[in-house]
Amino acid sequence: MILHLRRESRMYATFGFVAICILVLPLIIDSIWVKVLTSAAIFTLAAYGVSLLYSHLGLVNLSQVALVGAGGWIMLRLNYAADFPFEVNLLISAVITAFIGMVLALPAIRMKGLYLALITLMIAGGFQIILSAIQFPNGGSGFFGVALQSPGEMRRPVIAESDTAYLRYSIVIVVFGIMLAAAHKFSRPGRAWAMIRKSEANAMAAGVNVTFYKLWCFTLSGFLAGTAGGLLAGALKILDAKSFPAGESILLFALAIVGGVGHWMGAVIAGFLYRVLPAIFNNIGIDADLSLVIFGAALLHAIMTAPNGIAGQISTLFQAWGRQNK
Amino acid sequence: MIKISDLTVHFGGVVALDNITVDIQDDIVGVIGPNGAGKTTLINVLSGFVLPDSGAIDVEGVDLLSLAPHRRARWGLARSFQKVQTADNLSVADNIWVSLDTSASIGMRKSAALNRVLEYVGLVDMANVPAAMLNPCQRRMTELARCLVASPRIVLLDEPGGGLSECEVDRLRYVIGNIKANFGAQVLLIDHDVELIRSVCSKTMVLDFGEIIAYGPTETVLQDENVKAAYLGTEIGT
Numbered sequence: 317m318i319l320h321l322r323r324e325s326r327m328y329a330t331f332g333f334v335a336i337c338i339l340v341l342p343l344i345i346d347s348i349w350v351k352v353l354t355s356a357a358i359f360t361l362a363a364y365g366v367s368l369l370y371s372h373l374g375l376v377n378l379s380q381v382a383l384v385g386a387g388g389w390i391m392l393r394l395n396y397a398a399d400f401p402f403e404v405n406l407l408i409s410a411v412i413t414a415f416i417g418m419v420l421a422l423p424a425i426r427m428k429g430l431y432l433a434l435i436t437l438m439i440a441g442g443f444q445i446i447l448s449a450i451q452f453p454n455g456g457s458g459f460f461g462v463a464l465q466s467p468g469e470m471r472r473p474v475i476a477e478s479d480t481a482y483l484r485y486s487i488v489i490v491v492f493g494i495m496l497a498a499a500h501k502f503s504r505p506g507r508a509w510a511m512i513r514k515s516e517a518n519a520m521a522a523g524v525n526v527t528f529y530k531l532w533c534f535t536l537s538g539f540l541a542g543t544a545g546g547l548l549a550g551a552l553k554i555l556d557a558k559s560f561p562a563g564e565s566i567l568l569f570a571l572a573i574v575g576g577v578g579h580w581m582g583a584v585i586a587g588f589l590y591r592v593l594p595a596i597f598n599n600i601g602i603d604a605d606l607s608l609v610i611f612g613a614a615l616l617h618a619i620m621t622a623p624n625g626i627a628g629q630i631s632t633l634f635q636a637w638g639r640q641n642k
Numbered sequence: 643m644i645k646i647s648d649l650t651v652h653f654g655g656v657v658a659l660d661n662i663t664v665d666i667q668d669d670i671v672g673v674i675g676p677n678g679a680g681k682t683t684l685i686n687v688l689s690g691f692v693l694p695d696s697g698a699i700d701v702e703g704v705d706l707l708s709l710a711p712h713r714r715a716r717w718g719l720a721r722s723f724q725k726v727q728t729a730d731n732l733s734v735a736d737n738i739w740v741s742l743d744t745s746a747s748i749g750m751r752k753s754a755a756l757n758r759v760l761e762y763v764g765l766v767d768m769a770n771v772p773a774a775m776l777n778p779c780q781r782r783m784t785e786l787a788r789c790l791v792a793s794p795r796i797v798l799l800d801e802p803g804g805g806l807s808e809c810e811v812d813r814l815r816y817v818i819g820n821i822k823a824n825f826g827a828q829v830l831l832i833d834h835d836v837e838l839i840r841s842v843c844s845k846t847m848v849l850d851f852g853e854i855i856a857y858g859p860t861e862t863v864l865q866d867e868n869v870k871a872a873y874l875g876t877e878i879g880t
Contacts, residue, residue: 504743510729511740518727521689522788523715523744 325638330580338487342480352595354483354551359384360587361490362544363572364580365537368497370569371578372509373533376433378565379420380541382443385560387413387545392453392555395470396461402473402550406489409549410542417538418531425530440562452555470553486547493540494580505532567611574614576625585626589614643667644688644796644828649697651683651852658683659694660852669822670829672843672860674836676872679849681832682724685798688830689721690714701796716744718795720788720827722802726781730774734765737773738788745792759791762824763817779810786817794827803835811838818842836864848872 337357342350362384369375390409394400400408424435453461455468476485500506508529511519516526549555571589576582589611594604614626622629644666651659659680673681686692688699690711699706706714720741728737735756742752760766763783768776773784782802789797799818803811819842821829833839839846839860846863848856850872856863863869 507729507732507736507740507743510732510736514729515723515727517691517711518723519740520691520711521715521721521723522740523712523792524740525712525744 334491338484342483347479350479350483352592354486356587356591357486357490358544358547358551359590360583361493362541363568363586364494364497364583365540366569367572367577367583369533369537373513373530376569377537378433378437378569379440381560381564381568382440383413383417383538383541384545384548385443385447386416387542388549388555389452391546391549392470393461396453396455396468402471406543406546409546410539413542413545414535414539418535421531421534425527437562440565444560444562447557447560451557454554466554470549472550482551489543489547493543497536497540498580505529509533570611570615574618574625576627579627582625582627643702645700647698649687650695651687651692652695657852662854664847664854664857668845670831670843672839672846673830673832673849674839674846675849680852681849682800685721685800685832688798689719720794721798722785722789722800724801724804726778726785728773728781728784731772733770733772734784735769737784738791741788741792755791759787763787779806790821790825793825797821797827797829799829799831801833803833803838815841
């Protein structure tokens with residue numbers, strides 16, 4: 317009964333948070349912060365993908381931001397090539413990015429720990445080089461579609477043309493993405509992942525196709541990255557190849573750990589730290605690079621004292637508070 | 643029925659299994675032997691975690707060596723490990739569901755199978771408890787339930803009695819002893835607890851240095867002079 321109540325109150329808290337983000341937040345912030353928050357929401361989704369791989373399988377993925385870039389490239393390419401609605405383009409971008417994630421995971425999946433992390437980092441480095449060579453499409457001619465001056469425009473969804481509407485739209489998509497991934501936890505893949513994490517041999521002995529379920533997790537993580545990339549393309553309208561260096565993927569992974577893996581709130585915190593904190597520093601006249609120092613300290617703190625990240629600490633706090641008020 | 647012919651496994655210079663040929667027909671067969679005799683290697687070869695250098699394994703007409711480990715599991719080969727392997731963040735029921743997920747039967751029958759096996763191992767009340775909260779015996783029972791739930795053909799148990807108290811072993815004795823009657827599977831049981839082997843296994847195989855030094859009715863095998871010598875050693879000069 318207590319467990320049931322706790323689950324119910326947790327659900328209300330989640331709904332409350334999402335409702336505030338969608339309904340209230342866009343009304344009280346000015347246009348600069350709308351853009352920052354849109355970007356934070358989008359990277360929340362990408363961080364959730366990283367966190368998924370790490371929390372369920374203990375796999376380190378250091379190429380997530382590169383995949384966000386891939387998703388963004390596909391989204392822009394589709395935008396200028398075809399007249400499909402925004403949602404269709406977004407879905408296609410997510411699916412193709414998921415497929416790219418799966419193909420990249422295919423050789424990487426035989427590695428574990430540090431070696432896997434290194435391979436994914438090399439992949440991110442490869443994407444960085446490819447993206448700076450081909451640039452993002454901006455409506456030019458040819459397959460790569462790059463022109464010196466953008467002759468076209470990135471379309472937004474019909475229902476979300478303005479920045480504020482697009483923030484709301486992004487949050488809704490992010491919530492759906494997180495729900496899709498979280499649903500896995502309580503079904504067949506979640507069980508298989510838990511068994512694999514405990515012992516691959518035991519999972520095999522239980523009939524679990526270990527390679528398939530590892531690939532599935534990479535694919536799902538790629539799907540979230542692709543969705544995030546598509547949304548980012550819609551938010552910024554023009555993407556810059558310089559925004560997707562390999563180092564950013566390491567940063568996003570570190571922040572996912574700081575926020576707390578395995579919980580949506582951890583990803584929200586990661587997205588917030590990744591995009592909002594530097595903007596706050598900029599706003600009050602401090603060098604935004606100072607946030608990197610804070611991220612480093614936060615990572616040390618997470619590794620040494622808070623294995624479940626800030627999200628874990630918050631939920632422990634609420635539990636203690638709930639006990640006191642009983 | 644398990645038909646093993648000329649099975650040999652090397653680990654570098656060590657011969658873990660040396661040209662083993664045996665037909666296993668009884669419902670519950672014990673495998674005993676000193677440490678390093680090759681018992682676990684035999685189970686690892688059967689379940690696919692070790693590839694033999696030569697030999698063949700035929701189980702009910704199926705060439706087992708041609709299947710990948712997870713395919714053997716789906717075909718109906720279940721095993722437990724020396725160290726209990728329950729996923730701590732899953733509930734007891736979800737740990738068992740992992741096996742049901744990979745079996746072909748339909749949803750309705752799956753939940754019936756789950757309830758049946760929970761009752762069989764005595765964990766009905768614990769179904770929704772996370773495995774992290776279980777004691778070692780309950781973990782072992784969860785693992786056995788996972789092995790049994792999908793109606794396997796062969797069950798390989800690697801020292802299930804390790805670390806259990808006397809009273810828990812009684813429970814284990816009941817659970818292992820009635821597998822054939824309740825689930826129809828043939829059981830291969832490795833254990834150091836000779837009393838457990840004596841009470842549930844109709845036949846027993848003794849391994850020493852990768853060879854079968856005795857195979858026959860359990861009582862006869864346990865009285866065998868060679869077996870006693872392998873366990874206790876022999877005096878020099880005799």
